[in-house]
Amino acid sequence: MNVKNLIEWTEELSVGIQELDEQHKVLIELLNRLHEALITRTDILVINEILSELVQYTIVHFAVEESLMRILDYPPYEEHKKYHEELTRQVVDLQMKAKKGEVTASMQLWRFLRNWLTRHILVEDKKYTHFFLERGLRKTWMQRSWKEKIWNYVRS
Template identity: 45%
Template sequence: MAFIEWNSTLSVDVNQFDEQHKKLISLINELLSAMSKGEGARMINEVLKGLIEYTITHFSAEEEAMKKYQYPGLGLHHIEHKNLTTKVIELQNKLDKGEAVLSMEVFQFLKDWLVNHIMKTDKSYGVFFKSKGIVV
């Protein structure tokens, strides 16, 4: 069973972003799988790097749509994205230096952050876009 399971309650009713959220969930599950199987540090680092890169791409796509359609919650949303990106990049730097290890605590943080962010912050832009008849 996957660590994070996609289900319809996580839908923000924006297909592009639902698909990206599914990909983020898949990458977190892939990272946990690599760690659980005892994959080497190089493999785990590659998966983590892929997760970070995809997260940045996803955040940029969300923020671009919010800006284009003048979503009023863009400022707060950007701050949440920036805070997570900073934390994950710091984690990767610590892992690279041997100052940290991936633990279930880290995975629980990622899961909680992603699910809470989707359920609270992201769903708000979904409602906004839908109310304006915007299809992204």
């Protein structure tokens, strides 16, 4: 069964920095895979695998953002970091519940997916774009990113 993606990448989601946009696209892909697995009532082992990948990727993505914030001396760094910690806690909590067989296509999961996108990418991440660019961060990158190298190592 082919389920339509819950979330489609649009320019509205772009923070205007290619490296971070590419990471957000991966997060969206993982969320869509999770959505499809839940809708099609995929085996819980597959759901757990997707959640595990989402947890790992979330940690890598947040580490990249937080590193940039520290390097560029982003004033609301601590506030943004707390938000990251809360999101990570939510993802890990969902993962633990799924491992115990407690997570299905529940309202808790749907709220998490909705809030993840609307709050994190559309609101929180867009706050730093102008600041990062003013501090000299490039909009685009020309070679394989260090985040990709880390992620490929984590996946192996």
